[in-house]
Amino acid sequence: MASMRDIKRRKSSIQSTGQITKAMKLVSTVKLQRSKQIAENSRDYFDYMYRTVQSMLSKAGNIDHVYVKESECKKKAVIMITGNRGLAGGYNSNVVKLITKSELPKEDLVVYTLGKKGREAMTRYGVKLAEDYSEMIDNPEYIDAMGLCDELLKLYKAGEIGEIYLAYTHFKNTVTHEPRLMKLLPVESEETENDSINDIPMNFEPVEEEALDLIIPKYVTSLIYGGMVESVASENGARMQAMDNATSNAEEMIDKLTLLYNRARQGSITQELTEIIAGSQAQA
């Protein structure tokens, strides 16, 4: 049996770990509240954006637009949104897995990373990395998304990349987060038959083709921004859960060790008593 001193030392080390995880849990709970609010505030905007773009595409039909038709270029850009820090359960590795397990051929990928953890993993995976945008994810701003979007669209229009994907974590609710890989460009129109918005004959000014030219960049930007705020919310949610588990595990271990410690203490007292009694009997 381990000595009392060993148990005591181990207990106190677990105790301080538990304190840290508890503090981290509290911090991420607060952060979650805020990032959840931001993610929810932005949802309205994306719903409208998505609806409008889809309705435009369904009206425009099979137009020969650069944002809609398949490109001959094989290069695929992936915007990958992860956290800058670990200790968030499976949050980071789920997004990484999404890319490594996807059908996208490794040699054609160019990864734009938002988040140091994702960048580290992609370096190990051995794909081509573009610039690092990790600092954006600390505090997502719409302006940042615009900048990134501009850059990608420039490359896309120049024909240097043929497809753009977004890998992020969808924030369903506080406990469910879902890693998603989404194709941004070329835009695919969803086949929805009974779409109520299609009942209204919508006009466009300027005409569809030109409007697409102007709206698609906004659409892509909004999706990138949406991916950013949802991922941040998911990260905090995931961290909160992970730290909650860690804290309860620590408590459980402390309980067990306390029991062991008390047993050892009792054992040593009994032993001492036996020795004293044995000693006094020998003297008598």
Added chain:
Amino acid sequence: MADNTFTIKIITPNRVFYTGEATMVEFNTTEGEIGIYRNHIPLTVIVKPGVLRITGEDNREAALHAGFAEILPDSVTILAEIIEWPEEIDEARAQSALHRAEDRLAHKSDNLDVFRAEAALQRAMARINVLK
């Protein structure tokens, strides 16, 4: 509510900027300035920097810089990428941005991004106009 009003909703990526009933809303689009009353034909337009003017239960103005608008007979939804109330605008900054943009356009250098400079000029002018 009187029957000549419609619902106006302005959404930005971060928040719902404004919702309310209005009799008219005016703003600048790629095709020129437009004013919308109730029962407008369904129309989607792209916003250009300019002043947004809401006439209705409360008359308000804002500097609308980018986005697009979906107009339906009984509602107008503006998806604004950038929009500001007058009280959120820093006038000194807008003035200096205006001068900078004018300067850049006046002395055209080879690597000047005319499109960007013009956009900056329009934004600055929208801000200043709203403050007037």
